[in-house]
Amino acid sequence: MISFSTYSKDFNEYLQIEKNASPYTVKYYLQDIETFFLFLQQESIHDLEMIDQRIVRVFLTQLYNQQLSRRSVSRKISSLRSFFRFLERELIVTMNPFINVTLPKASKPIPGFLYMEELEKLFEINDLTDPLGQRDQAILEILYATGIRVSECQKLTLGNIDFSIGTILVSGKGRKERYIPFGSFAEKALNTYIQDGRQKLLHKSNIETECVFLNSRGKPLTDRGIRLILKKMVEKAALTVHVHPHKLRHTFATHMLNEGADLRTVQEMLGHENLSSTQVYTHVTKDHLRKIYLNSHPRAND
Incomplete structure (x- = not known):
């Protein structure tokens, strides 16, 4: 057997x-x-x-x-x-019986995303005088600013952040690295947390770690910890939508494309190997493109 x-x-x-x-x-x-x-x-x-x-x-x-x-x-x-x-x-078998099996073509669901009004509620709920509030704000800002995966966020170290040019170095799937820019809101939130809140959390554990995001005991946060933080933020903001870290990634991609970013640029920032993975977000933006067309084309309306 x-x-x-x-x-x-x-x-x-x-x-x-x-x-x-x-x-x-x-x-x-x-x-x-x-x-x-x-x-x-x-x-x-x-x-x-x-x-x-x-x-x-x-x-x-x-x-x-x-x-x-x-x-x-x-x-x-x-x-x-x-x-x-x-x-x-490992020379245990001489052939791969699954090598020529065709993968069933999966229907790609349209990714859910947040509207700016919903995002604003999230950005306003954290107590920025509290170490955990500063941390939560920094997590929220960096997830939305860069579209990184929760696992990539969890792995961020201080050395991955270059404030001089506003970029983070991310280690993605298959150990592939990529640089992603971030804006002034994320920069301010990260700076506040690293200079203040993170130092206070670190004193609780007396350990040395380069991990950016720490838990309430001063130890590195886990993927699950980041998901729980976001869940609590959603509850505090009294949002009725289901928000998970990947929805912030979807939101980042959707908003970038809505504002005119090209697919190749978004693909690079998301760390997608294939452009088809990024193209799913164009379905979300079709309504937006139609509005632009109707408002802009001379013969769009009679």
């Missing part, structure tokens, strides 16, 4: 160390592969070399019968393709 536990430790290390995958990616990849191994047991397949196109088709049929979304099926195929690529490299 073949068991995923035989390979899980090595594959886990491969994802974390060599692929620099996020904890969420690792978690779901391992879950997806474990699901596949349960399927193999049900089908009485005891040798990885027995897995061929027919077995793969049966597995995919089961997934579709469970009425999983195309996005979920695509992720499982990607997980298994990576897993068998790893097994090939």
Whole structure:
């Protein structure tokens, strides 16, 4: 009987160390592969070399019968393709049965974003005389100013911030680095927090850390901590919309495009490998473009 536990430790290390995958990616990849191994047991397949196109088709049929979304099926195929690529490299299998499987075309939902009135309410709720209030304001400003992911925000160090030219150096997916500019509001919030609030928080822990954002005990914030901070800000602002860090990323991209930024520039700042990932935001701005057209074109209205 073949068991995923035989390979899980090595594959886990491969994802974390060599692929620099996020904890969420690792978690779901391992879950997806474990699901596949349960399927193999049900089908009485005891040798990885027995897995061929027919077995793969049966597995995919089961997934579709469970009425999983195309996005979920695509992720499982990607997980298994990576897993068998790893097994090939380790000379455990001689072929990757998922290499030629076509990913189902996922419908891309239009990303949600915040209007300026909603943003203004968030920007006004923090107590800027309090260390935690200063920190929360700096987090909010930098997420909206740069469109970085919450994991990238959590990893920011003091050395990543260059106040002289107003940029941050971000380590993104796959250890790819990029520079992103930030404006005067983010600069002021960061400066206030780093010079005042962060120093006070640091005294509580007596540890040395270059991490920019600290928790109430003076230790580096986690991804989850940043999400909870934003959740509390939304509650204080009495907003009825659901706001998560990624929505601020969507908002950054949408507002940039609405104000005339080109797709390539936004792609670079978001750290998207493919332009198609950035193009999803153009759907959000179509109403805005139509308003400009109707107001500007001589023959748009009779």
